[in-house]
Amino acid sequence: KRSKYPYPPGPKPKILLGNLLDIPAKNMSKVYVEWGKRYQSSILHAEAAGNHVVILNRVKDAKELLERRSQIYSDRPRIPMAEITGWDFSVVLMPYGDKWRMARKICQQNFRKEVAVRFEETHIKKINDMLRALLSTPQDFALHSRMASAAITMSTMYGYDVSSMNDRFVAVYERAANEGSRWFLPGAALVNSIPALRHLPSWFPGAWFNRVGEELKVLTTELQNAPMDYVKKRMLGGDATPSLVSSVLEGSPSEEMENSVKCVAGTVYGAASDTTISATTTFIYAMTTHPEIQMKAQAELDRVVGTDRLPSYADRTSLPYIEAIYRELLRWRPPLNMGVPHTSTKDDIYEGYFIPEGTVVMSNIWAMAHDPSVYPNHEEFAPERFFDHEGNLNNDDFILAYGFGRRVCAGQHLASSTMWYIIASILATFAIRKAIEENGEEIEIDDAFTDNSLVSHKTPFQCSITPRSDKAKRLVQETGLQQ
Numbered sequence: 172k173r174s175k176y177p178y179p180p181g182p183k184p185k186i187l188l189g190n191l192l193d194i195p196a197k198n199m200s201k202v203y204v205e206w207g208k209r210y211q212s213s214i215l216h217a218e219a220a221g222n223h224v225v226i227l228n229r230v231k232d233a234k235e236l237l238e239r240r241s242q243i244y245s246d247r248p249r250i251p252m253a254e255i256t257g258w259d260f261s262v263v264l265m266p267y268g269d270k271w272r273m274a275r276k277i278c279q280q281n282f283r284k285e286v287a288v289r290f291e292e293t294h295i296k297k298i299n300d301m302l303r304a305l306l307s308t309p310q311d312f313a314l315h316s317r318m319a320s321a322a323i324t325m326s327t328m329y330g331y332d333v334s335s336m337n338d339r340f341v342a343v344y345e346r347a348a349n350e351g352s353r354w355f356l357p358g359a360a361l362v363n364s365i366p367a368l369r370h371l372p373s374w375f376p377g378a379w380f381n382r383v384g385e386e387l388k389v390l391t392t393e394l395q396n397a398p399m400d401y402v403k404k405r406m407l408g409g410d411a412t413p414s415l416v417s418s419v420l421e422g423s424p425s426e427e428m429e430n431s432v433k434c435v436a437g438t439v440y441g442a443a444s445d446t447t448i449s450a451t452t453t454f455i456y457a458m459t460t461h462p463e464i465q466m467k468a469q470a471e472l473d474r475v476v477g478t479d480r481l482p483s484y485a486d487r488t489s490l491p492y493i494e495a496i497y498r499e500l501l502r503w504r505p506p507l508n509m510g511v512p513h514t515s516t517k518d519d520i521y522e523g524y525f526i527p528e529g530t531v532v533m534s535n536i537w538a539m540a541h542d543p544s545v546y547p548n549h550e551e552f553a554p555e556r557f558f559d560h561e562g563n564l565n566n567d568d569f570i571l572a573y574g575f576g577r578r579v580c581a582g583q584h585l586a587s588s589t590m591w592y593i594i595a596s597i598l599a600t601f602a603i604r605k606a607i608e609e610n611g612e613e614i615e616i617d618d619a620f621t622d623n624s625l626v627s628h629k630t631p632f633q634c635s636i637t638p639r640s641d642k643a644k645r646l647v648q649e650t651g652l653q654q
């Protein structure tokens with residue numbers, strides 16, 4: 172469909188290929204900042220195989236389109252491979268419509284700020300498990316952070332205690348996610364660009380994706396059904412631990428509602444763990460490389476909380492520097508640099524540009540969080556930027572990392588409370604430093620982050636994590652007695 176208005180600026184499409192070769196496969200967020208400079212626009216456009224893509228580099232445009240015009244910018248791109256592999260059960264990928272609305276209502280009822288507090292006790296218990304694990308094998312901090320995220324999710328969703336990453340439910344999820352996510356990128360399988368191919372029978376030459384899909388569908392079905400069956404069994408036996416799923420099942424839900432809670436609970440593991448793991452590892456990295464910030468935070472904790480107990484959620488508003496570290500962490504290295512794409516469902520005109528129905532709209536969260544006019548010295552990790560001249564926390568509390576509009580992160584309050592307690596409890600009890608080599612020299616850490624999937628992670632690094640004092644060590648050990 173043509174319009175008298177032009178598309179937003181961007182590289183000139185080539186005959187047949189459009190911008191297929193211009194669209195970056197790596198380092199997307201930074202390449203789009205370069206495009207912004209080259210085409211002197213914060214809204215950019217590209218076209219590939221007849222699909223339009225609009226990239227938003229500026230908060231103002233993301234808020235205008237994805238929030239104020241959310242009625243037409245809340246769909247998701249269709250990914251044929253997600254449907255073929257059964258991953259389309261995920262709320263994150265669901266098309267905008269009644270099924271999504273029902274799932275989102277369950278999220279809203281259970282994850283909104285006032286209700287999210289009921290999960291805090293579980294968060295504390297699972298994060299305290301992580302603190303004790305850090306005490307015994309600090310070098311495995313990445314594994315402990317993965318374990319804490321998995322344990323928090325499985326226990327809040329299903330009332331199920333995960334004992335290791337080899338746990339049967341976790342293993343199925345991890346396999347389904349690892350083997351599934353690589354097929355979701357547009358170029359990963361031809362069927363993503365030519366959806367009609369999915370109707371070819373599995374035995375047809377080149378229709379391998381249907382075979383891969385059938386295999387993966389076994390896993391995506393199991394990861395949803397197996398923990399649901401576990402909850403039902405325990406409810407029948409009268410000994411179910413309260414969870415999101417048990418609370419919905421108790422109300423004798425309709426089949427539709429039961430299916431919806433199954434989708435929500437199944438989604439949360441994927442949506443919550445990888446992002447939380449990314450933020451936790453970035454936190455350890457930031458503290459290793461910024462000892463002066465770590466000391467300042469610890470001084471605040473010692474002053475406000477003291478050294479006789481661990482911090483609690485009730486302390487949150489009295490610890491502004493910890494709050495600033497939380498904000499800065501998600502600004503500095505947002506787990507999803509390019510957010511999750513939205514799709515428009517109606518033709519639109521914005522700032523004199525034409526955005527056709529079906530356009531994939533990507534919010535460049537990294538660019539927004541690194542806008543030098545808002546965040547000077549944007550590459551510096553500096554929690555101080557969140558304080559005003561009087562030394563009070565400023566009102567810049569919109570966390571860009573959670574996205575925008577009706578599809579904004581459904582678990583942002585849970586993520587916020589998990590991340591806050593991880594930051595506060597680790598800083599209260601541990602000193603994080605660079606690891607020392609045998610020759611006594613500090614092991615330097617590079618600033619590399621992975622860039623091969625939706626969620627970006629700090630690449631593996633070494634550091635030293637030791638208790639701040641004997642008293643801090645005892646505090647951590649004692650959490651094991653409170654179980």
Ligand code: HEM
Binds near residue numbers: 572576580582
């Ligand atoms: C630091 C941690 C997290 C970050 C940075 C994060 C970020 C995001 C982002 C950027 C989106 C897409 C927003 C958009 O489309 O504009 C999203 C969606 C979502 N997140 Fe999170 N998330 C985090 C943790 C969580 C947690 C803990 C949960 C669940 C308890 C969760 C559940 C979801 C769900 C269900 C969606 C899909 C929403 C929809 O499509 O309607 N996330 N998240």
